[in-house]
Amino acid sequence: MRMRWSGLLIFLCAFFGYLAAQNLLYWPDPTWRAPESVAAKPNPLADNLRAAAGGKKLFMRNCAECHGKDGTGVPKKHSADLQLPVVQEETDGALFWKITNGNTGRGMPSFSKLPDLERWQLVLFVRSLRPVVKQDSLSKAPPGS
Amino acid sequence: MQLSCIKNLAIVIGSMLLFGCAATFAQESPYFVTYDHHMEEPGNLDIEASTTTDVPRAGQVYYFAPYTEFEYGVTANWTTELYLESDSTWNDSAIFTGWRLENRYRPLKREHIVNPVLYLEYENITEASKIQKEIEGTAPDLTSPNSILQPMKDHELEGKLILSSDLHNWNVAGNFIVAKNFSQTEGVEFGYSVGFFRPLATIASGSNCRFCRENFSAGLELYGGLGSTLDGFGLHDTAHYAAPIVSWLVSDNATLRFSVGAGLTHETNPVLIRFGYSYEVQGISGRIARMFGSKQ
Numbered sequence: 001m002r003m004r005w006s007g008l009l010i011f012l013c014a015f016f017g018y019l020a021a022q023n024l025l026y027w028p029d030p031t032w033r034a035p036e037s038v039a040a041k042p043n044p045l046a047d048n049l050r051a052a053a054g055g056k057k058l059f060m061r062n063c064a065e066c067h068g069k070d071g072t073g074v075p076k077k078h079s080a081d082l083q084l085p086v087v088q089e090e091t092d093g094a095l096f097w098k099i100t101n102g103n104t105g106r107g108m109p110s111f112s113k114l115p116d117l118e119r120w121q122l123v124l125f126v127r128s129l130r131p132v133v134k135q136d137s138l139s140k141a142p143p144g145s
Numbered sequence: 146m147q148l149s150c151i152k153n154l155a156i157v158i159g160s161m162l163l164f165g166c167a168a169t170f171a172q173e174s175p176y177f178v179t180y181d182h183h184m185e186e187p188g189n190l191d192i193e194a195s196t197t198t199d200v201p202r203a204g205q206v207y208y209f210a211p212y213t214e215f216e217y218g219v220t221a222n223w224t225t226e227l228y229l230e231s232d233s234t235w236n237d238s239a240i241f242t243g244w245r246l247e248n249r250y251r252p253l254k255r256e257h258i259v260n261p262v263l264y265l266e267y268e269n270i271t272e273a274s275k276i277q278k279e280i281e282g283t284a285p286d287l288t289s290p291n292s293i294l295q296p297m298k299d300h301e302l303e304g305k306l307i308l309s310s311d312l313h314n315w316n317v318a319g320n321f322i323v324a325k326n327f328s329q330t331e332g333v334e335f336g337y338s339v340g341f342f343r344p345l346a347t348i349a350s351g352s353n354c355r356f357c358r359e360n361f362s363a364g365l366e367l368y369g370g371l372g373s374t375l376d377g378f379g380l381h382d383t384a385h386y387a388a389p390i391v392s393w394l395v396s397d398n399a400t401l402r403f404s405v406g407a408g409l410t411h412e413t414n415p416v417l418i419r420f421g422y423s424y425e426v427q428g429i430s431g432r433i434a435r436m437f438g439s440k441q
Contacts (some may be wrong), residue, residue, distance in 0.1 A: 006269070045348075053350075054349030057351060065301075065427055065428075076431065081323050100256055101256045102221060104184075104220070104221035104222040105222075107187050107220065108221060110183070116313070116347065119357075121348065145400070
Protein backbone atom coordinates (compact mmCIF):
# COMPACT_ATOMS: atom_id res chain seq x y z
CA MET A 1 0.00 0.00 0.00
CA ARG A 2 2.81 2.39 0.95
CA MET A 3 4.61 1.57 -2.32
CA ARG A 4 1.41 2.43 -4.22
CA TRP A 5 1.22 5.88 -2.57
CA SER A 6 4.93 6.44 -3.23
CA GLY A 7 4.39 5.57 -6.88
CA LEU A 8 1.46 7.99 -7.10
CA LEU A 9 3.55 10.75 -5.51
CA ILE A 10 6.38 10.22 -7.99
CA PHE A 11 3.92 10.19 -10.91
CA LEU A 12 2.30 13.45 -9.76
CA CYS A 13 5.71 15.14 -9.36
CA ALA A 14 6.73 14.00 -12.84
CA PHE A 15 3.39 15.09 -14.35
CA PHE A 16 3.35 18.58 -12.86
CA GLY A 17 7.05 18.89 -13.61
CA TYR A 18 6.32 18.12 -17.24
CA LEU A 19 3.57 20.74 -17.36
CA ALA A 20 5.77 23.36 -15.75
CA ALA A 21 8.58 22.64 -18.22
CA GLN A 22 6.46 23.58 -21.23
CA ASN A 23 7.44 26.99 -22.50
CA LEU A 24 4.29 27.61 -24.48
CA LEU A 25 5.16 31.05 -25.74
CA TYR A 26 8.48 32.46 -26.79
CA TRP A 27 8.99 36.13 -27.29
CA PRO A 28 12.18 38.19 -26.97
CA ASP A 29 12.73 39.48 -23.46
CA PRO A 30 13.27 43.27 -23.58
CA THR A 31 14.71 43.24 -20.06
CA TRP A 32 17.47 40.77 -21.00
CA ARG A 33 20.18 43.29 -21.81
CA ALA A 34 23.87 43.23 -21.04
CA PRO A 35 25.20 46.15 -19.00
CA GLU A 36 27.02 48.62 -21.27
CA SER A 37 30.40 48.07 -19.61
CA VAL A 38 30.21 44.33 -20.31
CA ALA A 39 28.75 44.74 -23.80
CA ALA A 40 31.80 46.77 -24.83
CA LYS A 41 34.24 43.95 -24.04
CA PRO A 42 36.09 42.70 -27.13
CA ASN A 43 36.46 38.97 -27.83
CA PRO A 44 40.02 37.99 -26.82
CA LEU A 45 39.88 35.16 -29.39
CA ALA A 46 38.67 37.32 -32.27
CA ASP A 47 41.78 36.65 -34.39
CA ASN A 48 42.19 33.04 -33.39
CA LEU A 49 40.87 30.90 -36.25
CA ARG A 50 41.63 27.62 -34.46
CA ALA A 51 39.43 28.69 -31.56
CA ALA A 52 36.41 28.93 -33.88
CA ALA A 53 36.60 25.18 -34.57
CA GLY A 54 36.41 24.53 -30.84
CA GLY A 55 33.46 26.92 -30.69
CA LYS A 56 31.55 24.79 -33.18
CA LYS A 57 32.16 21.69 -31.08
CA LEU A 58 30.99 23.48 -27.93
CA PHE A 59 27.90 24.79 -29.73
CA MET A 60 26.93 21.29 -30.87
CA ARG A 61 27.35 19.98 -27.31
CA ASN A 62 25.70 22.79 -25.38
CA CYS A 63 23.43 24.84 -27.64
CA ALA A 64 22.29 22.81 -30.65
CA GLU A 65 19.77 20.93 -28.51
CA CYS A 66 17.62 24.08 -28.19
CA HIS A 67 18.87 26.37 -30.97
CA GLY A 68 19.33 23.71 -33.66
CA LYS A 69 22.54 22.69 -35.40
CA ASP A 70 22.32 25.71 -37.74
CA GLY A 71 21.23 28.05 -34.94
CA THR A 72 17.79 28.74 -36.41
CA GLY A 73 16.01 27.61 -33.26
CA VAL A 74 13.78 24.63 -32.51
CA PRO A 75 10.07 25.54 -32.80
CA LYS A 76 8.85 23.16 -30.11
CA LYS A 77 11.43 24.61 -27.70
CA HIS A 78 10.42 28.19 -28.60
CA SER A 79 14.12 29.03 -28.73
CA ALA A 80 15.66 32.05 -30.43
CA ASP A 81 16.87 32.01 -34.04
CA LEU A 82 20.53 32.99 -33.67
CA GLN A 83 20.77 33.96 -37.35
CA LEU A 84 18.32 36.84 -36.90
CA PRO A 85 19.73 40.36 -37.18
CA VAL A 86 18.53 41.13 -33.64
CA VAL A 87 21.04 38.53 -32.40
CA GLN A 88 23.83 39.15 -34.91
CA GLU A 89 23.74 42.90 -34.22
CA GLU A 90 24.59 42.31 -30.57
CA THR A 91 28.21 43.05 -29.59
CA ASP A 92 30.55 40.16 -28.72
CA GLY A 93 30.50 41.28 -25.10
CA ALA A 94 26.69 41.23 -25.00
CA LEU A 95 26.57 37.70 -26.43
CA PHE A 96 29.20 36.60 -23.90
CA TRP A 97 27.12 38.09 -21.08
CA LYS A 98 23.96 36.33 -22.29
CA ILE A 99 25.71 32.96 -22.55
CA THR A 100 27.21 33.46 -19.10
CA ASN A 101 24.04 34.55 -17.29
CA GLY A 102 21.31 32.80 -19.20
CA ASN A 103 17.73 33.92 -18.81
CA THR A 104 16.24 31.31 -16.52
CA GLY A 105 12.78 32.87 -16.56
CA ARG A 106 12.63 32.10 -20.29
CA GLY A 107 14.27 28.68 -20.13
CA MET A 108 17.80 29.70 -21.14
CA PRO A 109 20.24 28.18 -18.63
CA SER A 110 23.38 29.90 -17.44
CA PHE A 111 26.59 28.54 -18.96
CA SER A 112 28.98 30.06 -16.46
CA LYS A 113 30.10 26.49 -15.77
CA LEU A 114 32.09 26.69 -18.99
CA PRO A 115 35.50 28.37 -18.70
CA ASP A 116 35.66 32.01 -19.87
CA LEU A 117 37.58 31.22 -23.05
CA GLU A 118 35.13 28.48 -24.05
CA ARG A 119 32.28 30.98 -23.77
CA TRP A 120 34.23 33.36 -26.02
CA GLN A 121 34.67 30.44 -28.42
CA LEU A 122 30.88 30.08 -28.47
CA VAL A 123 30.58 33.78 -29.32
CA LEU A 124 32.97 33.22 -32.24
CA PHE A 125 30.79 30.42 -33.55
CA VAL A 126 27.52 32.32 -33.09
CA ARG A 127 29.08 35.11 -35.17
CA SER A 128 29.69 32.61 -37.97
CA LEU A 129 25.99 31.67 -38.15
CA ARG A 130 24.54 33.35 -41.19
CA PRO A 131 21.39 32.53 -43.14
CA VAL A 132 22.17 29.84 -45.70
CA VAL A 133 20.87 30.74 -49.15
CA LYS A 134 19.63 27.53 -50.76
CA GLN A 135 20.75 26.66 -54.29
CA ASP A 136 17.12 25.95 -55.30
CA SER A 137 15.94 29.44 -54.44
CA LEU A 138 18.88 30.95 -56.35
CA SER A 139 18.10 28.98 -59.49
CA LYS A 140 14.39 29.86 -59.29
CA ALA A 141 15.02 33.55 -58.73
CA PRO A 142 14.07 35.78 -61.67
CA PRO A 143 16.98 37.24 -63.63
CA GLY A 144 18.29 40.45 -62.16
CA SER A 145 16.86 39.86 -58.68
CA MET B 146 9.29 -6.19 -1.66
CA GLN B 147 12.96 -5.74 -2.58
CA LEU B 148 12.56 -7.88 -5.70
CA SER B 149 9.60 -5.82 -6.92
CA CYS B 150 11.60 -2.59 -6.46
CA ILE B 151 14.49 -3.96 -8.52
CA LYS B 152 11.98 -5.15 -11.14
CA ASN B 153 10.39 -1.68 -11.32
CA LEU B 154 13.80 -0.05 -11.70
CA ALA B 155 14.70 -2.46 -14.50
CA ILE B 156 11.42 -1.62 -16.28
CA VAL B 157 12.08 2.13 -16.02
CA ILE B 158 15.64 1.85 -17.35
CA GLY B 159 14.59 -0.60 -20.06
CA SER B 160 11.76 1.71 -21.19
CA MET B 161 14.18 4.61 -21.47
CA LEU B 162 16.48 2.62 -23.69
CA LEU B 163 13.51 1.57 -25.84
CA PHE B 164 12.34 5.16 -26.28
CA GLY B 165 15.55 5.86 -28.14
CA CYS B 166 17.31 8.34 -25.93
CA ALA B 167 19.02 11.21 -27.65
CA ALA B 168 22.37 12.31 -26.41
CA THR B 169 23.25 15.72 -25.17
CA PHE B 170 26.15 17.38 -23.40
CA ALA B 171 26.49 16.00 -19.92
CA GLN B 172 29.59 17.31 -18.24
CA GLU B 173 28.60 17.03 -14.64
CA SER B 174 30.61 18.67 -11.91
CA PRO B 175 32.94 16.20 -10.18
CA TYR B 176 31.27 16.76 -6.80
CA PHE B 177 29.67 13.77 -5.08
CA VAL B 178 28.41 15.49 -1.93
CA THR B 179 28.56 19.22 -2.58
CA TYR B 180 26.01 20.93 -4.80
CA ASP B 181 26.80 23.94 -6.95
CA HIS B 182 24.30 26.39 -8.45
CA HIS B 183 24.06 24.78 -11.88
CA MET B 184 20.70 23.19 -12.56
CA GLU B 185 19.82 20.37 -14.92
CA GLU B 186 18.87 21.80 -18.31
CA PRO B 187 15.08 22.07 -18.70
CA GLY B 188 13.44 18.96 -20.10
CA ASN B 189 16.56 16.80 -19.73
CA LEU B 190 16.91 13.72 -17.59
CA ASP B 191 20.23 12.76 -16.07
CA ILE B 192 20.51 9.12 -15.03
CA GLU B 193 23.36 8.33 -12.73
CA ALA B 194 24.67 5.10 -11.20
CA SER B 195 27.05 5.63 -8.31
CA THR B 196 28.59 3.65 -5.51
CA THR B 197 30.10 4.36 -2.13
CA THR B 198 32.45 1.79 -0.67
CA ASP B 199 34.88 1.79 2.21
CA VAL B 200 38.16 0.52 3.52
CA PRO B 201 37.08 -0.30 7.08
CA ARG B 202 38.81 0.13 10.43
CA ALA B 203 38.92 -2.76 12.88
CA GLY B 204 35.33 -3.42 13.97
CA GLN B 205 33.75 -1.62 11.01
CA VAL B 206 31.89 -3.49 8.28
CA TYR B 207 33.04 -3.63 4.67
CA TYR B 208 30.23 -2.41 2.44
CA PHE B 209 29.39 -1.57 -1.14
CA ALA B 210 26.47 0.87 -1.41
CA PRO B 211 25.18 1.49 -4.96
CA TYR B 212 22.55 4.12 -5.72
CA THR B 213 20.73 5.34 -8.79
CA GLU B 214 19.77 8.94 -9.35
CA PHE B 215 17.23 10.38 -11.77
CA GLU B 216 17.70 14.12 -12.12
CA TYR B 217 15.18 16.09 -14.16
CA GLY B 218 15.33 19.73 -15.18
CA VAL B 219 11.78 20.98 -14.65
CA THR B 220 12.65 24.56 -15.57
CA ALA B 221 15.94 26.41 -15.94
CA ASN B 222 15.86 27.24 -12.23
CA TRP B 223 14.17 24.14 -10.76
CA THR B 224 15.62 20.64 -10.70
CA THR B 225 14.05 17.58 -9.10
CA GLU B 226 15.76 14.27 -8.30
CA LEU B 227 14.80 10.78 -7.23
CA TYR B 228 17.32 8.48 -5.56
CA LEU B 229 16.99 4.73 -5.11
CA GLU B 230 19.64 3.32 -2.83
CA SER B 231 20.86 -0.04 -1.59
CA ASP B 232 23.60 -1.62 0.43
CA SER B 233 25.63 -4.79 0.25
CA THR B 234 27.59 -5.53 3.39
CA TRP B 235 30.33 -8.17 3.34
CA ASN B 236 29.39 -11.34 5.25
CA ASP B 237 25.97 -9.83 5.98
CA SER B 238 23.27 -9.03 3.39
CA ALA B 239 22.31 -7.07 0.29
CA ILE B 240 19.26 -4.87 0.84
CA PHE B 241 17.23 -2.00 -0.61
CA THR B 242 17.68 0.84 1.86
CA GLY B 243 15.12 3.35 0.58
CA TRP B 244 14.50 6.37 -1.61
CA ARG B 245 14.92 10.12 -1.54
CA LEU B 246 13.11 12.85 -3.40
CA GLU B 247 14.83 16.21 -3.62
CA ASN B 248 14.19 19.59 -5.18
CA ARG B 249 16.58 22.43 -5.88
CA TYR B 250 15.40 25.93 -6.68
CA ARG B 251 17.56 28.81 -7.81
CA PRO B 252 15.81 32.06 -6.90
CA LEU B 253 18.04 34.59 -8.68
CA LYS B 254 17.79 34.99 -12.44
CA ARG B 255 21.33 36.15 -13.19
CA GLU B 256 24.84 35.08 -12.24
CA HIS B 257 26.22 36.80 -9.16
CA ILE B 258 29.48 36.55 -7.25
CA VAL B 259 27.69 34.18 -4.86
CA ASN B 260 24.66 32.30 -6.20
CA PRO B 261 22.23 30.87 -3.66
CA VAL B 262 20.15 27.74 -4.27
CA LEU B 263 17.46 26.39 -1.93
CA TYR B 264 17.31 22.62 -1.46
CA LEU B 265 14.59 20.49 0.12
CA GLU B 266 14.68 16.71 0.37
CA TYR B 267 12.44 14.01 1.78
CA GLU B 268 14.16 10.75 2.72
CA ASN B 269 12.40 7.44 3.29
CA ILE B 270 15.39 5.29 4.16
CA THR B 271 16.64 2.97 6.87
CA GLU B 272 19.58 3.25 9.26
CA ALA B 273 21.35 0.69 7.05
CA SER B 274 21.79 3.36 4.36
CA LYS B 275 25.51 3.83 3.75
CA ILE B 276 25.70 5.88 0.57
CA GLN B 277 26.67 8.91 2.68
CA LYS B 278 25.30 11.36 0.16
CA GLU B 279 25.79 13.84 2.95
CA ILE B 280 26.82 13.59 6.57
CA GLU B 281 24.74 15.29 9.21
CA GLY B 282 24.68 15.07 12.98
CA THR B 283 27.50 13.01 14.45
CA ALA B 284 28.46 9.95 12.42
CA PRO B 285 26.72 7.08 10.57
CA ASP B 286 26.72 3.65 12.23
CA LEU B 287 29.45 1.70 10.41
CA THR B 288 29.75 -1.20 12.86
CA SER B 289 26.27 -2.72 13.37
CA PRO B 290 24.89 -5.49 11.12
CA ASN B 291 22.05 -4.82 8.70
CA SER B 292 19.71 -7.06 10.72
CA ILE B 293 19.75 -4.39 13.43
CA LEU B 294 19.88 -1.29 11.20
CA GLN B 295 17.37 -2.20 8.47
CA PRO B 296 14.23 -2.23 10.71
CA MET B 297 15.07 1.29 11.95
CA LYS B 298 13.18 3.54 9.52
CA ASP B 299 14.09 7.15 8.88
CA HIS B 300 11.52 9.62 7.57
CA GLU B 301 13.66 12.67 7.28
CA LEU B 302 13.24 16.18 5.94
CA GLU B 303 16.43 17.86 4.94
CA GLY B 304 17.14 21.42 3.86
CA LYS B 305 20.30 22.89 2.43
CA LEU B 306 21.49 26.35 1.68
CA ILE B 307 23.74 26.04 -1.34
CA LEU B 308 26.11 28.91 -2.07
CA SER B 309 28.18 28.63 -5.19
CA SER B 310 30.40 30.77 -7.33
CA ASP B 311 32.18 30.51 -10.69
CA LEU B 312 35.37 32.54 -10.39
CA HIS B 313 38.05 32.60 -13.09
CA ASN B 314 37.36 29.05 -14.30
CA TRP B 315 37.09 27.72 -10.74
CA ASN B 316 33.86 26.64 -9.11
CA VAL B 317 33.70 27.13 -5.36
CA ALA B 318 30.66 25.86 -3.48
CA GLY B 319 29.53 25.49 0.10
CA ASN B 320 26.44 23.76 1.50
CA PHE B 321 24.98 24.11 4.99
CA ILE B 322 22.71 21.21 5.93
CA VAL B 323 19.82 21.06 8.40
CA ALA B 324 17.96 17.74 8.82
CA LYS B 325 15.10 16.57 10.99
CA ASN B 326 14.35 12.87 11.38
CA PHE B 327 10.65 12.44 12.25
CA SER B 328 11.05 8.74 13.10
CA GLN B 329 13.59 8.99 15.86
CA THR B 330 14.56 11.37 18.61
CA GLU B 331 17.71 12.79 17.10
CA GLY B 332 16.83 16.46 17.38
CA VAL B 333 17.73 18.68 14.47
CA GLU B 334 21.03 17.66 12.88
CA PHE B 335 23.55 19.84 11.08
CA GLY B 336 26.21 19.22 8.50
CA TYR B 337 28.32 20.92 5.87
CA SER B 338 30.16 20.33 2.65
CA VAL B 339 32.50 22.62 0.76
CA GLY B 340 34.38 22.05 -2.43
CA PHE B 341 36.15 23.53 -5.41
CA PHE B 342 37.14 22.27 -8.83
CA ARG B 343 38.52 23.47 -12.14
CA PRO B 344 38.65 22.05 -15.67
CA LEU B 345 42.18 21.01 -16.64
CA ALA B 346 42.02 23.06 -19.85
CA THR B 347 40.08 26.26 -20.46
CA ILE B 348 39.86 26.29 -24.23
CA ALA B 349 38.26 23.66 -26.44
CA SER B 350 40.18 22.06 -29.26
CA GLY B 351 38.52 21.59 -32.63
CA SER B 352 38.97 17.82 -32.61
CA ASN B 353 36.69 15.29 -30.95
CA CYS B 354 39.36 14.00 -28.59
CA ARG B 355 38.35 12.01 -25.53
CA PHE B 356 41.55 12.04 -23.53
CA CYS B 357 42.48 15.69 -23.97
CA ARG B 358 42.63 17.88 -20.88
CA GLU B 359 39.48 19.87 -21.63
CA ASN B 360 37.43 16.75 -20.82
CA PHE B 361 38.80 16.44 -17.29
CA SER B 362 38.03 18.42 -14.14
CA ALA B 363 39.65 18.03 -10.75
CA GLY B 364 39.17 19.45 -7.30
CA LEU B 365 38.61 18.75 -3.63
CA GLU B 366 35.61 18.24 -1.33
CA LEU B 367 35.42 18.50 2.45
CA TYR B 368 32.29 17.29 4.23
CA GLY B 369 31.11 16.22 7.63
CA GLY B 370 28.66 16.55 10.48
CA LEU B 371 28.20 19.49 12.81
CA GLY B 372 26.31 17.81 15.64
CA SER B 373 22.67 18.25 16.56
CA THR B 374 20.41 20.06 18.97
CA LEU B 375 20.55 16.94 21.21
CA ASP B 376 24.32 16.34 21.18
CA GLY B 377 25.28 19.96 20.79
CA PHE B 378 26.31 21.94 17.75
CA GLY B 379 29.99 21.52 16.92
CA LEU B 380 32.69 19.10 15.88
CA HIS B 381 32.64 16.78 18.91
CA ASP B 382 32.32 13.07 17.91
CA THR B 383 31.58 13.97 14.31
CA ALA B 384 32.74 12.43 11.02
CA HIS B 385 34.71 14.47 8.48
CA TYR B 386 36.23 13.58 5.14
CA ALA B 387 38.62 15.28 2.71
CA ALA B 388 38.18 13.91 -0.79
CA PRO B 389 40.02 14.72 -4.02
CA ILE B 390 37.58 14.51 -6.95
CA VAL B 391 38.02 13.93 -10.67
CA SER B 392 35.54 13.85 -13.55
CA TRP B 393 36.01 12.78 -17.14
CA LEU B 394 33.65 13.55 -20.00
CA VAL B 395 33.69 10.11 -21.60
CA SER B 396 31.39 11.02 -24.48
CA ASP B 397 29.10 13.93 -25.31
CA ASN B 398 26.41 12.47 -23.07
CA ALA B 399 28.28 10.58 -20.36
CA THR B 400 30.54 11.52 -17.48
CA LEU B 401 32.62 9.38 -15.13
CA ARG B 402 33.47 10.65 -11.65
CA PHE B 403 35.83 9.29 -9.06
CA SER B 404 36.76 10.26 -5.53
CA VAL B 405 38.92 8.79 -2.78
CA GLY B 406 38.05 10.37 0.55
CA ALA B 407 40.28 10.27 3.61
CA GLY B 408 38.53 10.04 6.96
CA LEU B 409 39.77 12.82 9.22
CA THR B 410 38.30 11.64 12.51
CA HIS B 411 37.93 8.31 14.31
CA GLU B 412 34.19 8.18 13.56
CA THR B 413 34.83 7.77 9.82
CA ASN B 414 36.00 5.04 7.51
CA PRO B 415 39.72 5.55 6.94
CA VAL B 416 39.10 5.58 3.18
CA LEU B 417 35.83 6.21 1.34
CA ILE B 418 35.82 5.42 -2.37
CA ARG B 419 33.13 6.83 -4.65
CA PHE B 420 32.52 6.12 -8.30
CA GLY B 421 29.78 7.53 -10.54
CA TYR B 422 28.65 7.24 -14.14
CA SER B 423 26.03 9.65 -15.45
CA TYR B 424 24.17 9.64 -18.74
CA GLU B 425 22.05 12.54 -19.90
CA VAL B 426 18.90 12.15 -21.98
CA GLN B 427 17.60 15.08 -23.99
CA GLY B 428 13.97 16.20 -24.00
CA ILE B 429 12.58 13.24 -22.06
CA SER B 430 9.25 14.97 -21.34
CA GLY B 431 8.54 15.43 -25.06
CA ARG B 432 9.30 11.78 -25.71
CA ILE B 433 6.91 10.66 -23.00
CA ALA B 434 4.24 13.07 -24.30
CA ARG B 435 4.58 11.60 -27.81
CA MET B 436 4.19 8.10 -26.37
CA PHE B 437 0.81 9.18 -25.06
CA GLY B 438 -0.27 10.64 -28.39
CA SER B 439 0.92 14.23 -28.26
CA LYS B 440 1.64 15.60 -31.74
CA GLN B 441 3.97 18.28 -30.44
